[in-house]
Amino acid sequence: MKLGIVGLPNVGKSTLFNAITKAGAEVANYPFCTIEPNMGVVPVPDERLDKLAEIFHPEKVTPAVVEFFDIAGLVKGASKGEGLGNKFLSHIREVDAIVHVVRCFENPDVVHVEGTVDPIRDIETINIELILADIEVLERRMERTHKAARGGDKQAQWELDILERIKHVLDEGQPAKMCQLDGDEQEFARQLQLLTYKPVLYVANIDEDSITQPESNPYVKKVMDYAKNEGSEVIPLCAKLEEEIVQLDNEEKKLFMEEMGLKQSGLERLIKASYELLGLMSFLTAGPKEVRAWTIKRGTKAPQAAGVIHSDFERGFIRAEIVSYEDMLACGSLAAAREKGLMRSEGKDYVMQDGDVVLFRFNV
Numbered sequence: 001m002k003l004g005i006v007g008l009p010n011v012g013k014s015t016l017f018n019a020i021t022k023a024g025a026e027v028a029n030y031p032f033c034t035i036e037p038n039m040g041v042v043p044v045p046d047e048r049l050d051k052l053a054e055i056f057h058p059e060k061v062t063p064a065v066v067e068f069f070d071i072a073g074l075v076k077g078a079s080k081g082e083g084l085g086n087k088f089l090s091h092i093r094e095v096d097a098i099v100h101v102v103r104c105f106e107n108p109d110v111v112h113v114e115g116t117v118d119p120i121r122d123i124e125t126i127n128i129e130l131i132l133a134d135i136e137v138l139e140r141r142m143e144r145t146h147k148a149a150r151g152g153d154k155q156a157q158w159e160l161d162i163l164e165r166i167k168h169v170l171d172e173g174q175p176a177k178m179c180q181l182d183g184d185e186q187e188f189a190r191q192l193q194l195l196t197y198k199p200v201l202y203v204a205n206i207d208e209d210s211i212t213q214p215e216s217n218p219y220v221k222k223v224m225d226y227a228k229n230e231g232s233e234v235i236p237l238c239a240k241l242e243e244e245i246v247q248l249d250n251e252e253k254k255l256f257m258e259e260m261g262l263k264q265s266g267l268e269r270l271i272k273a274s275y276e277l278l279g280l281m282s283f284l285t286a287g288p289k290e291v292r293a294w295t296i297k298r299g300t301k302a303p304q305a306a307g308v309i310h311s312d313f314e315r316g317f318i319r320a321e322i323v324s325y326e327d328m329l330a331c332g333s334l335a336a337a338r339e340k341g342l343m344r345s346e347g348k349d350y351v352m353q354d355g356d357v358v359l360f361r362f363n364v
């Protein structure tokens with residue numbers, strides 16, 4: 001899962017991104033991609049992995065991860081090429097969801113680019129750039145589709161109708177996701193890769209003092225009302241504090257959080273919210289070599305889940321042997337689960353469930 005961090009200058013993006021990078025030091029041996037300077041990889045907190053590790057004593061434990069991309073430099077006029085303009089907009093196109101950091105902290109030492117703290121104005125400044133960029137994409141697409149539609153192409157006429165409806169929403173200054181679309185139309189809209197069709201999580205960056213009661217911060221309240229209207233989520237956190245939290249070891253962290261009256265760190269809440277927002281879940285693999293969590297979309301069937309591990313697994317898929325996480329814990333070993341008849345053999349139509357402990361059987 002890829003998340004792109006955006007926001008005006010001086011709102012706390014780098015501070016949050018530093019926290020992310022430090023959190024990612026734990027998974028430094030992350031095997032899948034070369035880590036770029038603007039990318040941070042964070043493990044998805046999952047206590048099931050620790051419990052399974054107690055059973056299997058594996059050589060290593062590999063959590064699912066979320067990739068954060070720092071898309072700094074989005075400023076007023078970006079859609080017209082101001083700042084590093086279009087380059088940043090194209091980076092946003094590649095992410096699954098946007099994390100929009102908004103300044104909700106007062107600090108006379110930190111200059112606000114617009115002079116005052118005003119989260120809604122800030123949100124709209126960024127959003128208008130994204131909307132303008134989308135309008136440009138849409139206009140180009142409409143031009144082509146228009147020609148085809150005039151030639152009597154039914155599909156093109158259907159598409160043109162959707163494009164026009166989305167354009168209308170954008171022209172009103174609203175994000176594309178506010179356009180009312182049904183199933184097929186939504187699928188078509190997704191393929192357009194519009195920036196404002198992507199899910200958004202607003203991070204309300206608050207100061208240390210509001211951390212125990214973020215709702216009492218009037219700026220946060222405003223952001224929540226704004227986000228509610230467009231169906232987005234708000235995660236209040238203090239980026240500065242997050243940066244400190246990730247540097248503590250587990251024991252220190254526990255104490256510190258208790259002292260602050262916090263159950264989860266802001267980063268953990270952010271990751272959890274993005275999982276929910278994107279409809280993701282994890283299945284697990286466990287053995288003496290490795291205990292590991294893998295990310296899939298809800299509704300994914302067994303062969304495609306196998307394909308997340310390796311494309312050969314999907315191609316040669318025979319069946320999946322599955323024990324639920326709860327049964328696995330209760331039985332204490334795969335053999336015991338099998339003996340008790342709690343290991344199910346599932347075929348290619350099986351829809352994976354969150355926390356399934358899986359052994360894939362496949363032909364090579």
Ligand code: GDP
Pocket residue numbers: 007008009010011012013014015016105106107110205206207208237238239240241
């Ligand atoms: P960016 O330009 O959006 O990347 O912003 P930075 O992360 O560089 O932050 C700008 C300034 O705001 C820095 O001096 C930070 O120390 C300060 N800052 C960032 N987050 C917080 C926060 O949560 N609370 C307070 N009080 N200051 C913060």
